[in-house]
Amino acid sequence: MHGKQGCLECHGGDGTATEKEQAHIDMRREPIAAEACGKCHDETEHDADSLHSTLRGYDTILQQRASEETWPHIEEAFGNHCESCHTSCGQCHVSQPTNLGGGLTAGHEFKKIPPMNRTCTACHGSRVDMEYKGKNEGIPPDIHWNQGGMPCFACHTADEMHGNLDFEAADRYDGSPMPDCTSSECHADITDDGTVESHDSNHLSTMSCQTCHAADYKNCYSCHVQKSEKDVPYFKIEPSVLGLKIGYNPRQSEERPWKWVILRHVPVDPDSFEYYGLDLLPNFDALPTWAYATPHTTQLRAPQAETCNSCHGNPDVFLTTDDLLPYETEANKNVVVEEADIPAPIK
DSSP states (O other): OGGGGOHHHHHOOOTTOSSHHHHTTTOOSSOOTTTTGGGTOGGGTTGGGSHHHHOHHHHHHHHHHSOTTTHHHHHHHHHHHTGGGOOOSHHHHTBOOGGGTOOBSBTBOOOSSOOGGGTHHHHSIIIIIHHHTTOSTTOOOOHHHHTTOOOGGGTSOHHHHHTOSSSOOSSTTSSSOSSOTTTSSSSTTOOTBSSSTTOBHHHHHHBOHHHHHBOOEEEEEEEEEEEOTTSOEEEEEEEEEEEOEEEEOTTOSSSSOOSEEEEEEOSOOTTTTGGGOSSOOTTGGGSOSEEEOOOSOBOSSOGGGSSGGGTTTOGGGBOOGGGOOGGGTTTTTTTOOOGGGSOOOOO
Protein backbone atom coordinates (compact mmCIF):
# COMPACT_ATOMS: atom_id res chain seq x y z
CA MET A 1 0.00 0.00 0.00
CA HIS A 2 2.76 2.47 0.88
CA GLY A 3 4.62 1.61 -2.31
CA LYS A 4 1.70 2.94 -4.33
CA GLN A 5 2.29 6.38 -2.84
CA GLY A 6 5.72 6.74 -4.36
CA CYS A 7 8.91 7.99 -2.70
CA LEU A 8 8.17 11.70 -3.07
CA GLU A 9 4.91 11.45 -1.16
CA CYS A 10 6.81 10.83 2.07
CA HIS A 11 10.38 11.92 1.44
CA GLY A 12 9.93 14.94 -0.82
CA GLY A 13 12.39 15.93 -3.53
CA ASP A 14 11.98 16.97 -7.14
CA GLY A 15 10.22 14.31 -9.22
CA THR A 16 10.76 16.16 -12.48
CA ALA A 17 14.55 16.28 -12.16
CA THR A 18 16.86 14.38 -14.48
CA GLU A 19 19.98 14.76 -12.33
CA LYS A 20 20.54 13.15 -8.93
CA GLU A 21 21.59 16.34 -7.16
CA GLN A 22 18.49 18.22 -8.28
CA ALA A 23 16.20 15.27 -7.55
CA HIS A 24 17.36 15.22 -3.93
CA ILE A 25 16.82 18.94 -3.24
CA ASP A 26 14.57 19.34 -0.18
CA MET A 27 14.45 15.57 0.29
CA ARG A 28 13.69 14.48 3.87
CA ARG A 29 15.35 11.45 5.37
CA GLU A 30 12.69 11.45 8.09
CA PRO A 31 9.18 12.19 6.78
CA ILE A 32 7.20 14.61 8.92
CA ALA A 33 4.39 12.67 10.59
CA ALA A 34 1.68 15.31 10.11
CA GLU A 35 2.52 15.77 6.42
CA ALA A 36 3.18 12.16 5.43
CA CYS A 37 1.69 9.64 7.85
CA GLY A 38 -1.09 11.85 9.21
CA LYS A 39 -2.90 12.00 5.88
CA CYS A 40 -4.01 8.40 6.43
CA HIS A 41 -3.29 7.60 10.08
CA ASP A 42 -5.31 9.41 12.75
CA GLU A 43 -3.04 8.04 15.49
CA THR A 44 -0.38 10.56 14.48
CA GLU A 45 -2.58 13.46 15.64
CA HIS A 46 -0.64 13.92 18.85
CA ASP A 47 2.66 12.39 17.76
CA ALA A 48 4.49 15.72 17.66
CA ASP A 49 3.68 16.19 21.36
CA SER A 50 4.23 12.60 22.48
CA LEU A 51 6.99 11.71 24.92
CA HIS A 52 8.68 9.59 22.26
CA SER A 53 8.92 12.56 19.91
CA THR A 54 9.69 15.37 22.34
CA LEU A 55 11.52 13.59 25.20
CA ARG A 56 9.60 16.01 27.40
CA GLY A 57 10.01 13.69 30.37
CA TYR A 58 13.69 14.64 30.58
CA ASP A 59 12.85 18.34 30.44
CA THR A 60 10.25 17.91 33.17
CA ILE A 61 12.80 16.42 35.54
CA LEU A 62 15.82 18.55 34.63
CA GLN A 63 13.92 21.83 34.84
CA GLN A 64 13.05 21.09 38.47
CA ARG A 65 16.73 20.63 39.33
CA ALA A 66 18.03 23.52 37.20
CA SER A 67 17.13 27.22 37.32
CA GLU A 68 16.07 29.87 34.83
CA GLU A 69 19.66 31.11 34.66
CA THR A 70 21.26 27.68 34.15
CA TRP A 71 18.63 26.19 31.83
CA PRO A 72 20.25 27.39 28.55
CA HIS A 73 23.38 25.41 29.45
CA ILE A 74 21.32 22.32 30.24
CA GLU A 75 19.51 22.70 26.91
CA GLU A 76 22.85 22.79 25.11
CA ALA A 77 23.95 19.62 26.88
CA PHE A 78 20.61 17.98 26.17
CA GLY A 79 20.92 18.73 22.47
CA ASN A 80 24.38 17.19 22.34
CA HIS A 81 23.83 14.10 24.44
CA CYS A 82 20.13 13.25 24.68
CA GLU A 83 18.12 14.54 21.75
CA SER A 84 19.12 11.79 19.32
CA CYS A 85 17.01 9.35 21.36
CA HIS A 86 13.72 10.76 20.05
CA THR A 87 11.74 8.67 17.61
CA SER A 88 9.60 9.25 14.54
CA CYS A 89 6.93 7.09 12.90
CA GLY A 90 9.48 5.56 10.53
CA GLN A 91 12.02 4.86 13.26
CA CYS A 92 9.60 2.34 14.74
CA HIS A 93 7.58 1.11 11.80
CA VAL A 94 10.26 0.97 9.07
CA SER A 95 13.74 1.22 10.56
CA GLN A 96 15.71 1.09 13.75
CA PRO A 97 15.95 4.41 15.60
CA THR A 98 18.74 6.72 14.45
CA ASN A 99 20.54 6.63 17.79
CA LEU A 100 20.99 2.88 17.26
CA GLY A 101 22.54 3.38 13.85
CA GLY A 102 19.32 3.32 11.85
CA GLY A 103 18.94 0.69 9.18
CA LEU A 104 15.77 -0.75 7.69
CA THR A 105 14.36 -3.66 9.67
CA ALA A 106 12.78 -5.51 6.72
CA GLY A 107 13.79 -3.75 3.52
CA HIS A 108 11.38 -0.86 3.11
CA GLU A 109 8.44 -2.91 4.34
CA PHE A 110 6.19 -1.02 6.75
CA LYS A 111 5.39 -2.96 9.91
CA LYS A 112 2.06 -2.19 11.59
CA ILE A 113 3.48 -3.78 14.73
CA PRO A 114 7.18 -2.88 15.01
CA PRO A 115 9.67 -5.70 15.58
CA MET A 116 10.15 -5.53 19.33
CA ASN A 117 13.83 -6.49 19.43
CA ARG A 118 14.82 -3.93 16.77
CA THR A 119 12.84 -1.02 18.18
CA CYS A 120 11.35 -1.22 21.71
CA THR A 121 14.01 -3.19 23.56
CA ALA A 122 16.74 -1.98 21.21
CA CYS A 123 16.24 1.54 22.57
CA HIS A 124 15.18 0.55 26.07
CA GLY A 125 17.88 -2.06 26.30
CA SER A 126 20.22 -1.44 29.19
CA ARG A 127 17.42 -1.68 31.74
CA VAL A 128 14.16 -2.97 30.24
CA ASP A 129 15.55 -5.60 27.86
CA MET A 130 18.09 -6.89 30.39
CA GLU A 131 15.50 -7.05 33.16
CA TYR A 132 12.55 -8.35 31.18
CA LYS A 133 14.44 -11.18 29.48
CA GLY A 134 16.49 -12.21 32.49
CA LYS A 135 19.88 -11.13 31.11
CA ASN A 136 21.13 -9.82 34.47
CA GLU A 137 23.17 -12.51 36.18
CA GLY A 138 21.24 -14.33 38.87
CA ILE A 139 17.92 -12.56 38.18
CA PRO A 140 15.19 -14.62 36.44
CA PRO A 141 13.24 -13.22 33.49
CA ASP A 142 10.04 -11.33 34.12
CA ILE A 143 7.24 -13.86 34.48
CA HIS A 144 5.34 -12.24 31.61
CA TRP A 145 8.28 -13.00 29.29
CA ASN A 146 9.37 -16.30 30.80
CA GLN A 147 5.98 -17.99 30.67
CA GLY A 148 4.16 -16.26 27.87
CA GLY A 149 6.74 -14.44 25.78
CA MET A 150 4.53 -11.38 26.00
CA PRO A 151 5.72 -8.56 23.70
CA CYS A 152 5.81 -4.95 24.85
CA PHE A 153 2.53 -4.04 23.14
CA ALA A 154 0.65 -6.67 25.14
CA CYS A 155 0.72 -4.17 28.02
CA HIS A 156 1.73 -0.86 26.45
CA THR A 157 -1.03 0.37 24.13
CA ALA A 158 -0.70 2.17 20.82
CA ASP A 159 -2.37 5.22 22.37
CA GLU A 160 0.31 5.28 25.04
CA MET A 161 3.09 4.98 22.45
CA HIS A 162 1.63 7.69 20.19
CA GLY A 163 0.68 10.12 22.95
CA ASN A 164 -3.02 9.82 22.12
CA LEU A 165 -4.16 10.46 25.67
CA ASP A 166 -6.73 12.84 27.07
CA PHE A 167 -3.91 15.01 28.39
CA GLU A 168 -0.41 16.06 27.39
CA ALA A 169 1.89 13.92 29.51
CA ALA A 170 4.72 15.68 31.32
CA ASP A 171 6.57 12.42 31.89
CA ARG A 172 5.95 8.68 31.69
CA TYR A 173 4.36 8.52 35.14
CA ASP A 174 1.94 11.37 34.51
CA GLY A 175 -1.73 10.43 34.74
CA SER A 176 -3.11 7.04 35.69
CA PRO A 177 -0.76 4.01 35.78
CA MET A 178 -0.26 2.49 32.34
CA PRO A 179 -0.52 -0.44 32.35
CA ASP A 180 -2.58 -0.94 35.49
CA CYS A 181 -2.20 -4.54 36.63
CA THR A 182 -5.49 -4.99 38.47
CA SER A 183 -7.81 -2.97 36.22
CA SER A 184 -6.93 -4.93 33.09
CA GLU A 185 -8.44 -8.23 32.01
CA CYS A 186 -5.20 -9.91 33.11
CA HIS A 187 -5.52 -9.53 36.89
CA ALA A 188 -9.05 -8.27 37.38
CA ASP A 189 -9.62 -11.08 39.86
CA ILE A 190 -7.24 -9.45 42.35
CA THR A 191 -9.45 -7.65 44.87
CA ASP A 192 -8.86 -6.41 48.38
CA ASP A 193 -11.14 -8.94 50.08
CA GLY A 194 -8.24 -11.24 50.94
CA THR A 195 -9.42 -14.18 48.83
CA VAL A 196 -5.89 -14.27 47.39
CA GLU A 197 -3.21 -14.67 50.06
CA SER A 198 -1.80 -11.35 51.31
CA HIS A 199 -4.00 -9.36 48.89
CA ASP A 200 -6.14 -7.79 51.59
CA SER A 201 -7.20 -4.16 51.75
CA ASN A 202 -4.25 -3.23 53.96
CA HIS A 203 -1.69 -4.49 51.45
CA LEU A 204 -3.38 -3.37 48.24
CA SER A 205 -4.19 0.12 49.50
CA THR A 206 -0.72 0.83 50.88
CA MET A 207 1.66 -0.90 48.44
CA SER A 208 2.14 -0.83 44.68
CA CYS A 209 2.09 -4.26 43.01
CA GLN A 210 5.84 -4.07 42.32
CA THR A 211 6.60 -3.73 46.04
CA CYS A 212 5.95 -7.45 46.45
CA HIS A 213 6.31 -8.72 42.89
CA ALA A 214 9.53 -7.13 41.58
CA ALA A 215 12.89 -8.90 41.73
CA ASP A 216 16.21 -7.03 41.79
CA TYR A 217 16.69 -4.40 39.09
CA LYS A 218 19.44 -2.10 37.84
CA ASN A 219 20.32 1.06 39.74
CA CYS A 220 22.60 3.57 38.01
CA TYR A 221 24.89 6.23 39.46
CA SER A 222 26.62 9.48 38.53
CA CYS A 223 26.32 10.14 34.80
CA HIS A 224 28.67 12.87 33.49
CA VAL A 225 28.37 14.27 29.97
CA GLN A 226 31.39 15.59 28.09
CA LYS A 227 32.89 16.05 24.62
CA SER A 228 36.02 14.47 23.25
CA GLU A 229 38.95 16.39 21.75
CA LYS A 230 37.27 15.85 18.37
CA ASP A 231 34.07 17.48 19.68
CA VAL A 232 32.19 14.17 19.84
CA PRO A 233 29.63 14.02 22.69
CA TYR A 234 29.91 11.12 25.12
CA PHE A 235 29.07 10.28 28.71
CA LYS A 236 30.61 8.37 31.58
CA ILE A 237 28.67 6.52 34.23
CA GLU A 238 29.56 4.65 37.39
CA PRO A 239 29.03 0.86 37.39
CA SER A 240 25.38 -0.08 37.86
CA VAL A 241 24.24 -2.07 40.88
CA LEU A 242 21.53 -4.70 41.02
CA GLY A 243 19.25 -4.44 44.00
CA LEU A 244 15.77 -3.59 45.31
CA LYS A 245 14.72 -0.93 47.75
CA ILE A 246 11.31 -0.14 49.19
CA GLY A 247 10.66 3.43 50.27
CA TYR A 248 8.00 6.07 50.66
CA ASN A 249 6.09 6.98 47.51
CA PRO A 250 7.50 10.24 46.06
CA ARG A 251 4.58 10.52 43.61
CA GLN A 252 1.67 9.87 45.94
CA SER A 253 -1.59 10.98 44.34
CA GLU A 254 -5.13 9.81 43.67
CA GLU A 255 -3.80 7.68 40.82
CA ARG A 256 -0.89 6.31 42.90
CA PRO A 257 -2.16 6.36 46.48
CA TRP A 258 0.30 3.85 47.94
CA LYS A 259 2.55 4.58 50.90
CA TRP A 260 5.18 2.00 49.91
CA VAL A 261 6.71 1.66 46.43
CA ILE A 262 9.82 0.37 44.73
CA LEU A 263 12.56 3.01 44.29
CA ARG A 264 15.33 3.01 41.68
CA HIS A 265 18.52 5.07 41.85
CA VAL A 266 18.83 7.38 38.84
CA PRO A 267 22.22 8.39 37.36
CA VAL A 268 22.46 12.04 38.34
CA ASP A 269 24.61 14.01 40.75
CA PRO A 270 25.17 17.75 41.29
CA ASP A 271 28.06 17.80 38.79
CA SER A 272 26.49 15.78 35.97
CA PHE A 273 26.63 18.74 33.57
CA GLU A 274 29.79 20.39 34.88
CA TYR A 275 31.39 20.29 31.40
CA TYR A 276 28.92 23.00 30.37
CA GLY A 277 29.28 25.17 33.46
CA LEU A 278 29.51 25.17 37.23
CA ASP A 279 26.53 24.61 39.53
CA LEU A 280 24.04 24.01 36.74
CA LEU A 281 21.69 22.07 39.03
CA PRO A 282 21.27 24.55 41.90
CA ASN A 283 17.94 22.91 42.85
CA PHE A 284 19.38 19.41 42.87
CA ASP A 285 17.54 18.54 46.09
CA ALA A 286 14.13 19.30 44.59
CA LEU A 287 13.75 15.65 43.54
CA PRO A 288 14.95 12.38 45.05
CA THR A 289 17.73 10.44 43.37
CA TRP A 290 15.89 7.30 44.45
CA ALA A 291 12.90 7.65 42.14
CA TYR A 292 9.51 5.95 41.75
CA ALA A 293 10.02 2.84 39.64
CA THR A 294 8.17 0.05 37.85
CA PRO A 295 10.92 -2.43 36.94
CA HIS A 296 10.36 -5.19 34.39
CA THR A 297 11.35 -7.97 36.80
CA THR A 298 7.91 -9.20 37.86
CA GLN A 299 7.78 -12.52 39.70
CA LEU A 300 4.85 -14.48 41.10
CA ARG A 301 6.59 -14.41 44.47
CA ALA A 302 9.67 -12.19 44.63
CA PRO A 303 12.31 -12.69 47.37
CA GLN A 304 10.96 -9.90 49.61
CA ALA A 305 7.54 -11.63 49.59
CA GLU A 306 8.57 -15.25 50.12
CA THR A 307 7.39 -14.99 53.71
CA CYS A 308 5.82 -12.17 55.72
CA ASN A 309 9.10 -11.55 57.51
CA SER A 310 11.07 -11.34 54.28
CA CYS A 311 9.73 -7.79 54.33
CA HIS A 312 8.38 -7.14 57.84
CA GLY A 313 11.21 -6.39 60.21
CA ASN A 314 13.84 -6.70 57.46
CA PRO A 315 15.75 -3.40 57.06
CA ASP A 316 17.74 -4.78 54.10
CA VAL A 317 14.82 -4.34 51.70
CA PHE A 318 14.05 -0.76 52.76
CA LEU A 319 15.84 2.41 51.68
CA THR A 320 17.62 3.75 54.76
CA THR A 321 20.15 6.52 55.31
CA ASP A 322 22.92 3.92 55.06
CA ASP A 323 22.07 3.53 51.36
CA LEU A 324 22.58 7.23 50.58
CA LEU A 325 25.66 8.96 49.23
CA PRO A 326 26.72 12.16 51.06
CA TYR A 327 25.47 14.51 48.34
CA GLU A 328 21.97 13.02 48.18
CA THR A 329 20.84 12.97 51.80
CA GLU A 330 18.66 16.08 51.53
CA ALA A 331 17.21 15.08 48.14
CA ASN A 332 15.90 11.79 49.53
CA LYS A 333 14.63 12.91 52.92
CA ASN A 334 10.99 12.26 51.92
CA VAL A 335 11.52 8.73 50.58
CA VAL A 336 14.06 7.27 52.99
CA VAL A 337 12.68 5.02 55.74
CA GLU A 338 13.67 5.42 59.37
CA GLU A 339 14.34 2.17 61.18
CA ALA A 340 11.45 2.82 63.59
CA ASP A 341 9.04 3.01 60.63
CA ILE A 342 9.93 -0.40 59.20
CA PRO A 343 6.90 -2.70 59.65
CA ALA A 344 7.36 -4.94 62.67
CA PRO A 345 7.99 -8.67 62.23
CA ILE A 346 4.97 -10.97 62.12
CA LYS A 347 4.98 -13.44 65.01
